[in-house]
Amino acid sequence: MSLVCENLSARRGDDLIFVNISFTLAAGEALVLTGRNGTGKSTLLRVVAGLLPPESGRSSAVFSDGREERPAREVSHYLGHRNGMKRELTVAENLSFWKTYLGDMETGRSLSVEDAAHAVDLADITHLPYGYLSAGQQRRFAMARLLVAHRPVWILDEPTAALDRRADAMFADLVSRHRSDGGIVVAATHHPLGLDEARGLEMTGFDLADEEHAA
Numbered sequence: 212m213s214l215v216c217e218n219l220s221a222r223r224g225d226d227l228i229f230v231n232i233s234f235t236l237a238a239g240e241a242l243v244l245t246g247r248n249g250t251g252k253s254t255l256l257r258v259v260a261g262l263l264p265p266e267s268g269r270s271s272a273v274f275s276d277g278r279e280e281r282p283a284r285e286v287s288h289y290l291g292h293r294n295g296m297k298r299e300l301t302v303a304e305n306l307s308f309w310k311t312y313l314g315d316m317e318t319g320r321s322l323s324v325e326d327a328a329h330a331v332d333l334a335d336i337t338h339l340p341y342g343y344l345s346a347g348q349q350r351r352f353a354m355a356r357l358l359v360a361h362r363p364v365w366i367l368d369e370p371t372a373a374l375d376r377r378a379d380a381m382f383a384d385l386v387s388r389h390r391s392d393g394g395i396v397v398a399a400t401h402h403p404l405g406l407d408e409a410r411g412l413e414m415t416g417f418d419l420a421d422e423e424h425a426a
């Protein structure tokens with residue numbers, strides 16, 4: 212499977228944030244977005260994940276076995292700034308919810324809740340309410356969400372914020388394993404994150420002069 216993004220442009224409010232961004236990532240490839248604050252990295256990730264409609268362009272999963280192309284959002288996990296967990300539910304209840312709600316794209320490729328908790332080194336606290344955990348522990352379990360329902364594309368927005376060095380290395384290992392298993396990663400991050408030999412895309416923002424030029 213490949214992730215194909217073509218001529219993506221996005222607007223926030225009245226402002227164009229970027230125009231005509233295109234890239235294709237094959238199985239195992241990764242793209243790291245860089246650029247100053249406010250240049251549109253999070254916006255691009257949200258567009259690819261299907262959480263914001265693009266002004267133009269498409270992002271799709273293209274299969275080599277003749278299956279019909281699908282919107283990228285259907286094959287993607289999105290890990291943004293928020294963890295997507297309910298504070299009142301236990302960790303196990305949160306992960307079970309996501310496992311059931313998202314389902315598995317390719318049967319047998321996801322981990323059980325217990326194994327996912329083990330993979331993020333926190334197997335012994337899944338009985339606690341999520342809200343009791345430290346910021347770093349909460350973030351680790353947000354990462355475990357990526358493991359309980361298989362999706363070939365991981366879209367990651369500063370995924371290691373609030374993590375200590377050891378957790379950084381743990382997540383880098385999960386990302387490397389995902390890629391060697393044929394997974395694709397698109398990330399905005401300042402950390403190495405298992406993204407060796409990743410391609411880079413520098414976001415530069417978009418000013419009025421560009422807009423007049425594009426018009």
Ligand SMILES: Nc1ncnc2c1ncn2[C@@H]1O[C@H](COP(=O)(O)OP(=O)(O)OP(=O)(O)O)[C@@H](O)[C@H]1O
Pocket residue numbers: 223224228246247248249250251252253254255414
């Ligand atoms: N909901 C919104 N409505 C209007 N403008 C927005 C909205 N969200 C973001 N923006 C603007 O869009 C631009 C791009 O924001 P975005 O969060 O994508 O940048 P970023 O490169 O991810 O920044 P950072 O490095 O600080 O995380 C910024 O100028 C921001 O102010």
